[in-house]
Amino acid sequence: MRPGLAMLIAAFVTATVIPASAQTVPIPKPAPKARDGVQMSASDLQKGPLTTGATPAAVPNPVIPDPRRNLPANVFATFDASQKAQAGRVSSYLSSLQTLVGNFVQVGPDGSRTKGDFYIQKPGKVRFEYDEPSPIDIIADGSSVAVRDRKLATQDIYPLSQTPLRYLLSDRIDLMKDTNVVNVTSDSVFTSVTIEEKQALIGTSRLMLMIGAKDGQLKQWTVTDPQGYDTTVAVYNLDSSKKIDPGLFKIDFTNYPGSNN
Numbered sequence: 001m002r003p004g005l006a007m008l009i010a011a012f013v014t015a016t017v018i019p020a021s022a023q024t025v026p027i028p029k030p031a032p033k034a035r036d037g038v039q040m041s042a043s044d045l046q047k048g049p050l051t052t053g054a055t056p057a058a059v060p061n062p063v064i065p066d067p068r069r070n071l072p073a074n075v076f077a078t079f080d081a082s083q084k085a086q087a088g089r090v091s092s093y094l095s096s097l098q099t100l101v102g103n104f105v106q107v108g109p110d111g112s113r114t115k116g117d118f119y120i121q122k123p124g125k126v127r128f129e130y131d132e133p134s135p136i137d138i139i140a141d142g143s144s145v146a147v148r149d150r151k152l153a154t155q156d157i158y159p160l161s162q163t164p165l166r167y168l169l170s171d172r173i174d175l176m177k178d179t180n181v182v183n184v185t186s187d188s189v190f191t192s193v194t195i196e197e198k199q200a201l202i203g204t205s206r207l208m209l210m211i212g213a214k215d216g217q218l219k220q221w222t223v224t225d226p227q228g229y230d231t232t233v234a235v236y237n238l239d240s241s242k243k244i245d246p247g248l249f250k251i252d253f254t255n256y257p258g259s260n261n
Helices: 003-010 081-096 165-169
Strands: 099-107 113-121 125-130 136-141 144-149 154-159 181-186 190-199 203-212 218-224 230-239
Touching: 081 181, 081 190, 081 203, 125 165
Parallel strands: none
Antiparallel strands: 099 113, 099 230, 113 125, 125 136, 136 144, 144 154, 181 190, 190 203, 203 218, 218 230
């Protein structure tokens, strides 16, 4: 597996597929500061609530986590009743979704931005289509994930069970029981749940899911890879009632040979 593709899978979606040895990735910048020097809050950064249905929403401004943040070690007893209830509501919301269609905007570790469309059909199926000039599509068919390069007509195949995509694509999930939750926070804008994964050969990565405090809908996620680099994806124009063409989730092995380089 190429290092760049491993990072791509770790971050769900990413704009480029370049071996890590061939790139210098700067540390993500912390959230912007106001004129008085005080770091802006999530509510300052978020332009407004995301909408559902036919009315297009403005492209959201993803909230970039402070790369200097520290997360507590996972000690289940440290979560109070409120935090457990918040995680329970996020679990119920994710479990209630059967289909979800919308747009996304992604901010990579170097600050680059990419947009596109996504389609989810549970359990296990998703498609991310990046807008040009990115040539990347990511397709999960229920058991495998294909990272496709349309320009090169190549794709890499991974087991769905080994990617963070499974958290969004599980038919039902209880975050507190089924994952290693290390942090739960809530304010007037977001409820955030951070999940940690430790893998012997790869290292420790984290996934932070952010749900709107007012409407209870998925707003964005941030994946921190084992090297400490963040990739943030914000979603908008969400529609959970639209019928999706099953063909969108078919992995093409004819025109795009699969490999696990």
